[in-house]
Amino acid sequence: MKLNFKKTLYVGLAAASVLAVSGFVATTASAKSYAYVTKPAYFTTAPESRNVVPTGENALYSKPGTIKGARVIASKTTMGKLTITPKSTDYFRAYAIVSTNRGSVYYKVVSFDGHYRGWIYGGKDTTQFGGGIKATQTTRTRSLPSQTTGYTIVDPSKNTLWTAPKNTQYKAAKITGFKSTDTFTIIGAETKVREGSLYYQVRDDQNPSVTGWIYYAAVRASQGNLVKITYIDGETGAVVGKGTVPFDNSAATTNLTTNPNLKTIIDGIPSGYVPYDAGNGGVDSLRDSHMATAAKNGSQYYFSVTNKGINNLQDIQVIPVDENNKPIEMNETDQEDLHASTFAFAHHVKAGDTITSQDVQTMLEEGGSNYLDFTDKSGTHYHFVSAPNTATSTSDARGTVTIRATFRAEN
Numbered sequence: 001m002k003l004n005f006k007k008t009l010y011v012g013l014a015a016a017s018v019l020a021v022s023g024f025v026a027t028t029a030s031a032k033s034y035a036y037v038t039k040p041a042y043f044t045t046a047p048e049s050r051n052v053v054p055t056g057e058n059a060l061y062s063k064p065g066t067i068k069g070a071r072v073i074a075s076k077t078t079m080g081k082l083t084i085t086p087k088s089t090d091y092f093r094a095y096a097i098v099s100t101n102r103g104s105v106y107y108k109v110v111s112f113d114g115h116y117r118g119w120i121y122g123g124k125d126t127t128q129f130g131g132g133i134k135a136t137q138t139t140r141t142r143s144l145p146s147q148t149t150g151y152t153i154v155d156p157s158k159n160t161l162w163t164a165p166k167n168t169q170y171k172a173a174k175i176t177g178f179k180s181t182d183t184f185t186i187i188g189a190e191t192k193v194r195e196g197s198l199y200y201q202v203r204d205d206q207n208p209s210v211t212g213w214i215y216y217a218a219v220r221a222s223q224g225n226l227v228k229i230t231y232i233d234g235e236t237g238a239v240v241g242k243g244t245v246p247f248d249n250s251a252a253t254t255n256l257t258t259n260p261n262l263k264t265i266i267d268g269i270p271s272g273y274v275p276y277d278a279g280n281g282g283v284d285s286l287r288d289s290h291m292a293t294a295a296k297n298g299s300q301y302y303f304s305v306t307n308k309g310i311n312n313l314q315d316i317q318v319i320p321v322d323e324n325n326k327p328i329e330m331n332e333t334d335q336e337d338l339h340a341s342t343f344a345f346a347h348h349v350k351a352g353d354t355i356t357s358q359d360v361q362t363m364l365e366e367g368g369s370n371y372l373d374f375t376d377k378s379g380t381h382y383h384f385v386s387a388p389n390t391a392t393s394t395s396d397a398r399g400t401v402t403i404r405a406t407f408r409a410e411n
């Protein structure tokens with residue numbers, strides 16, 4: 001890690017306080033064989049960017065090692081052991097820096113558990129760690145689990161949230177402000193480099209301002225608040241993604257073939273894929289669709305997708321209007337059936353083509369029912385008249401095109 005200390009360090013009153021606390025205010029060159037400090041400063045870089053480990057090449061001192069009165073706090077041997085320790089508490093944080101008249105750089109460091117605190121030689125370059133310490137990462141980013149919502153804390157009397165995975169940052173602290181009954185969404189995942197243990201970063205669903213890190217086994221996903229969706233390639237059967245559909249615990253089952261559940265499934269299709277069969281609004285891509293009308297909590301369903309036709313439209317919305325261009329209110333069931341037909345048709349329209357009035361008529365005829373004629377919510381009967389030719393562009397790929405189709409009221 002390269003740190004541009006020359007541009008970010010603050011030299012002044014803060015530096016004087018460093019010297020005062022450390023007890024080695026700069027002396028003159030008359031100090032014979034001893035070095036003296038010429039450039040003291042505080043860091044202004046983010047604390048997390050200053051996590052370091054000893055190299056074992058230098059000891060830890062009460063003052064910069066070449067300053068008069070410096071005594072050993074931890075020997076080279078001890079610092080060497082802290083280099084290969086399996087505990088995150090043995091990482092160090094650098095929080096002050098000085099240069100001596102001999103061109104040496106020293107850093108004030110403290111171990112994460114607070115057991116060791118002192119000055120260590122850091123090389124000759126103030127722009128990067130060297131000598132007795134080197135930069136380190138205390139965690140590694142990991143992939144999120146396939147399910148990220150609906151988690152609760154297991155035994156909140158023993159498990160809690162932290163500002164960082166426990167012991168991976170100096171003074172990582174416990175977080176409060178949440179209830180033991182709250183549910184959480186996982187938004188991050190990391191493993192501790194030394195211990196290898198996995199931690200999840202979670203956000204409180206009831207109080208989104210509360211976020212923190214918790215050991216992965218200390219949270220549990222309820223199996224009664226979702227249905228699992230696995231996206232598979234319709235030709236090869238290979239799994240290409242996973243998703244979930246929320247489940248209402250007050251109901252015994254949920255219907256995956258209707259909105260809003262079907263929309264959730266469609267919206268969750270991995271990037272670069274489309275429904276393998278767009279029939280019935282995409283329902284025909286849902287395996288065991290007859291059973292999906294009564295999906296149980298915690299159950300799993302497969303949805304077939306393909307990476308062919310990704311330059312086609314995603315959806316066409318036909319809005320019935322009267323001859324005054326006023327939208328006509330259709331019955332909810334009719335509206336869903338009509339959209340299923342237009343959705344399926346959209347997947348055969350290449351972005352850049354023109355959708356003609358005849359195309360619209362075909363969509364109306366090929367729905368679950370023939371919608372060239374229909375009766376609205378008020379009981380008025382309407383008959384299809386025409387629709388404008390609608391040009392699309394290449395930017396409409398995987399997008400939605402809206403068309404207003406004109407119907408005439410019949411007395």
